[in-house]
Amino acid sequence: MARRGDADAVLMSILLVALLGALGTALLSALAPHLGWLDPRPGSIPMERKSQVIPAAPVGGVVLVTIAALGLPTALATELTLPPLGGLTGPSLIAVLAAFVLGSLDDWLPTGLSPWSKVFGQFAASLPLLVDGGPWTVVVALVAMNAVNTFDNSDGAAASFGAVALLLPGPAAAGALLGFLPWNLRRGGPVLPKAYLGDAGSHAVGMLVAVHPAAWPALALPVMDLLRVLRLRRLAGQAPWVGDRRHLPQALERAGLGGPARCALIAAIAAPAALASAIVADSSMTDSGAANSFAAVVGVVLTGAAFLGLCALIARRTEEA
Numbered sequence: 001m002a003r004r005g006d007a008d009a010v011l012m013s014i015l016l017v018a019l020l021g022a023l024g025t026a027l028l029s030a031l032a033p034h035l036g037w038l039d040p041r042p043g044s045i046p047m048e049r050k051s052q053v054i055p056a057a058p059v060g061g062v063v064l065v066t067i068a069a070l071g072l073p074t075a076l077a078t079e080l081t082l083p084p085l086g087g088l089t090g091p092s093l094i095a096v097l098a099a100f101v102l103g104s105l106d107d108w109l110p111t112g113l114s115p116w117s118k119v120f121g122q123f124a125a126s127l128p129l130l131v132d133g134g135p136w137t138v139v140v141a142l143v144a145m146n147a148v149n150t151f152d153n154s155d156g157a158a159a160s161f162g163a164v165a166l167l168l169p170g171p172a173a174a175g176a177l178l179g180f181l182p183w184n185l186r187r188g189g190p191v192l193p194k195a196y197l198g199d200a201g202s203h204a205v206g207m208l209v210a211v212h213p214a215a216w217p218a219l220a221l222p223v224m225d226l227l228r229v230l231r232l233r234r235l236a237g238q239a240p241w242v243g244d245r246r247h248l249p250q251a252l253e254r255a256g257l258g259g260p261a262r263c264a265l266i267a268a269i270a271a272p273a274a275l276a277s278a279i280v281a282d283s284s285m286t287d288s289g290a291a292n293s294f295a296a297v298v299g300v301v302l303t304g305a306a307f308l309g310l311c312a313l314i315a316r317r318t319e320e321a
Contacts, residue, residue: 006078006264006319010085010121010171013085013171013175014085014171014173014174014175014178016175016176017067017085017171017172017176017179017181018175018176018178018179019177020175020176020179021064021067021175021176021179021180022068022179022180022182022183023176023179024062024063024066024179025059025060025063025180025183025194026183026194028057028059028062028063028195029056029057029059029183029194029195032057032058032059033057034196037057037058037059038055038056038058039055039056039057039058039107039196039198044122051113052121056194056195056196057194057195057196057293058107058195058196058198058199058200058201059195059196059198060159060180060184060195060196060197060198060200060201061100061103061104061197061198061199061200061201061202061203061204062200063176063179063180064173064176064177064180064197064201064204064208065096065097065100065169065204066203067172067173067175067176068088068170068172068173068176068204068208069172071236081300083227083229084150085172085175087201088211090131091128091129091130091131091132092128092129092133092211094128095125095127095128095129095141095207095210095211096127096207096208097209097212098124098125098128099122099125099126099141099145099203099204099206099207100124100200100201100203100204100207101200102118102121102124102125102199102203103198103199103200103201103202103203103204104198104199104200105121105201106118106199107198107200108199112199113288115241119142122141122142122145122146122203123138123142125134125141125145125203125207126138126141126210127205128209129141129211137210140210140216140219141206141207141210141211143219143223144206144207144208144210144219145202145203145206145207145210146206146210146226147206147219147222147223147226148161148162148202148203148205148206148209148222149199149202149203149206150222150225150229151200151202151213151222151247151248151249151266152196152197152198152199152202153243153245153247153249153250154247154249154250154252154253154262155184155185155253155259155262156181156184156185156259156260156262156263157204157248157249157262157263157266158197158201158202158205158238159177159180159181159184159197159263160177160181160263160264161205161218161221161266161270161275162174162205162208162209163177163178163181163217163267163268164267164271164275164291165209165215165270166205166209166212166215166216166275167274167275168209168214168275168278168279169212169213169214169215169278170208170212170215172291173208176195177205177301179194179198181263184196184279185196185259197240214277214278215274215278216276216277216296217273217274217296217299217300217303218273218274219283220270220273220299220300220303220304221248221266221269221270221273221274221303221307224304224307225247225248225307226247226252228311229244229246229247232246233246247312248265248266248307248310249262251314252265252266252314254319255314265310268306268307269303269307269310270303271303272298272299272300272302272303272306273296273299273300273302273303274299274303276292276295276296276298276299276302277292277293277295277296277298277299279295
């Protein structure tokens with residue numbers, strides 16, 4: 001993360017990366033129909049948790065990994081004398097690429113990966129993190145990939161969450177997601193998004209959160225929502241791994257919120273947990289681990305309170321409808 005004096009230049013770098021993300025998404029979305037790179041594909045099994053009718057291009061993962069993980073913004077920022085946003089190297093890069101490949105397999109196989117195959121693949125993709133981290137890093141990676149994936153069934157939800165979670169600890173990834181986001185939203189009426197993250201993209205976002213410890217508190221929002229949905233599935237006698245449309249972004253969609261409003265609300269709820277510890281970690285005021293932990297706890301509590309309040313409001317409106 002950059003020092004305070006570099007704030008304006010870092011913002012310019014993020015805007016540059018967002019522009020690259022938008023242009024890359026536009027280009028790949030235009031090429032995708034000619035390559036058969038669409039979701040859903042002919043012959044694939046429809047899934048009830050997906051709402052699209054017209055196929056879209058699942059190109060978000062390629063854009064994200066190319067820009068954020070391979071260090072493209074670093075080279076460009078250096079040429080423009082802007083502070084580099086940094087690309088991933090070593091074990092973190094391997095883990096992100098492995099998560100992307102795993103998600104790509106799930107996107108391309110006609111029936112997708114089985115739940116146990118996906119979990120085994122996620123575990124294997126997380127193992128490189130043991131080099132610089134520890135067992136807990138692998139656990140966080142498993143949680144992050146699955147939690148972010150639950151937000152990837154509503155337009156813009158996973159991208160907006162990832163952009164907020166990674167804004168300070170991983171600005172290159174955040175910029176790429178911001179550039180991708182407009183292509184991931186409905187344009188009014190029956191017109192559906194031009195591009196999706198796909199499982200490749202959602203797995204990459206989850207792993208990017210995992211390799212940036214300052215972003216870990218942001219997982220409070222999707223994890224709490226996942227626990228809520230698992231409880232509802234258990235009460236309904238359903239298998240916990242069977243997808244449905246009970247997650248928070250989909251509930252907001254049913255409540256009538258449009259894509260931009262839905263994304264803004266998700267970002268606002270995630271922001272306290274996402275930014276609190278990252279701000280303290282980047283501050284020159286203290287290097288205290290205790291201060292960082294306290295900030296993270298406060299942020300998580302605020303996010304949790306906002307999440308519970310929103311769930312109660314949605315439940316009340318559902319009862320009144």
